[in-house]
Amino acid sequence: MNLLRDLPGASTGEISERLVASRTVRIERIVSRGEVSPPGFWYDQDEAEFVVVLAGAARLGFADGDVMALGPGDWVDIAPHRRHRVEWTDPGALTIWLAVFYR
Amino acid sequence: MNLLRDLPGASTGEISERLVASRTVRIERIVSRGEVSPPGFWYDQDEAEFVVVLAGAARLGFADGDVMALGPGDWVDIAPHRRHRVEWTDPGALTIWLAVFYR
Numbered sequence: 001m002n003l004l005r006d007l008p009g010a011s012t013g014e015i016s017e018r019l020v021a022s023r024t025v026r027i028e029r030i031v032s033r034g035e036v037s038p039p040g041f042w043y044d045q046d047e048a049e050f051v052v053v054l055a056g057a058a059r060l061g062f063a064d065g066d067v068m069a070l071g072p073g074d075w076v077d078i079a080p081h082r083r084h085r086v087e088w089t090d091p092g093a094l095t096i097w098l099a100v101f102y103r
Numbered sequence: 104m105n106l107l108r109d110l111p112g113a114s115t116g117e118i119s120e121r122l123v124a125s126r127t128v129r130i131e132r133i134v135s136r137g138e139v140s141p142p143g144f145w146y147d148q149d150e151a152e153f154v155v156v157l158a159g160a161a162r163l164g165f166a167d168g169d170v171m172a173l174g175p176g177d178w179v180d181i182a183p184h185r186r187h188r189v190e191w192t193d194p195g196a197l198t199i200w201l202a203v204f205y206r
Binding site for chain 2: 001002003004005019020022023024025027033048050052054072073074075076077098100102
């Protein structure tokens with residue numbers, strides 16, 4: 001199984017696929033093409049999230065003021081309840097994320 | 104922080120770096136250049152392991168007879184105590200793995 005192939009076709013919004021789920025961990029591939037979080041929306045999660053961009057380009061914003069531009073190989077470990085949003089993903093290419101949600 | 108840059112220099116064996124550790128999860132970057140498991144050695148782990156090759160090429164062998172060739176984007180989820188070994192990594196290039204050990 002390959003994270004960079006078998007991609008969803010014509011995008012109708014961001015697509016998440018669950019690869020692994022245990023009592024404590026979820027691993028997902030997320031594919032975006034230009035999607036961003038709605039204005040004023042923040043993710044505010046009970047779980048920590050380790051996320052890496054495998055392809056494409058994106059920008060995360062954090063309620064604490066940080067902004068993070070991410071390209072292939074860039075990763076960030078987001079603490080539980082650290083509010084964040086997707087400010088930008090490349091509208092001209094697929095952005096492929098691998099996300100590990102954990103406790 | 105970037106998984107594809109800031110690589111260990113002249114290899115003196117496989118190098119693992121812990122990126123994240125919680126009570127239930129460890130996330131590591133592993134960089135190999137031609138290293139393989141010693142003859143007769145099998146990993147036999149209490150934890151499950153999700154592992155993806157980010158760059159390079161490798162081959163895993165399993166005690167149950169499976170052999171898996173892995174290139175960029177290829178992943179496998181290895182159940183606890185499913186015995187496995189690294190049969191081959193490309194001796195001519197760095198192989199970069201992202202491994203998530205979980206319960």
